[in-house]
Amino acid sequence: MLKVDLHNHSNYIQPWETNYSPKELIDEAVKQGYDAICFSEHYAFTKIGDLLKEYRKDPFASYKDFKEYASKKSLLLIPAIEIKYKEGEVLLINFKGNVKDYPTIESLKNLSENVLVVAPHPFFKRGFCLGKDLIANIDLFDAIEYSHFYIKSCNLNEEAVEIAKKYNKVLLGTSDAHRLEQLGYTYSLVDAKKDADSIVKAIKLGKVKLVTSPLPVYIFVKTTVRSIYHFVKAVPLILYRWIKFW
Secondary structure (H helix, E strand, O other), X not given: OEEEEOOEOOOOOOHHHOOOOHHHHHHHHHHOOOOXXXXXXXXXXXXXXXXXXHHHOOOOHHHHHHHHHHHHOOOEEEEEEEEEOOOOEEEEEOOOOOHHHOOOHHHHHHOOOOOEEXXXXXXXXXXXXXXXXXXXXXXXXXXXXXXXXXXXOEOOOHHHHHXXXXXXXXXXXXXXXXXXXXXXXXXXXXXXXXXXXXXXXXXXXXOEEEEXXXXXXXHHHHHHXXXXXXXXXXXXXXXXXXXXHO
């Protein structure tokens, strides 16, 4: 069984997204015994991509520039991307094409069989989560994310679990890490060979086990406060570019 985490970010393309570099995440993943991880950087087809050019840069730069570094440490780096559509975010694992060829959520039906389509944190209370649009587009998805970001008294994954059972979709545990301390609480064990195509195929066949435990309350609170802080900090930049854009 391979220990994998297929949803993480870095500060390489969008500097405000994390407090760590790609190398720091790779080193921590190796330390924790992971076999494979992804840098699933953001790309936005929504208005935020018009305002912040960082969300229209090559989302695979972190993968391309650090896959050899990871390989030398026996860690498999799999290409991935988290796309913002008007309906919400979609996570593509083992995607190797041109993201511009998939400008709408409907266009994802043309993806290769080697790509895993995941609904990340679909019922979290944020505007860029799929919510009801997950069900409206359920046939596009191979898996639904079970996010690490919860505590015993507050777990917004519960509806995702119900939908996964109802529509026979795989639950995929991930960190969606933006801080190094988030890594390791939720991940997946996959019965596959250590290569990207095999991992994707195994997940689609349901050969995956969710491993999860609630975040310590102090990490949950600290992450929430930091997220609010970084959003507020970004507001002047967003307003400036919005005024300039119009």
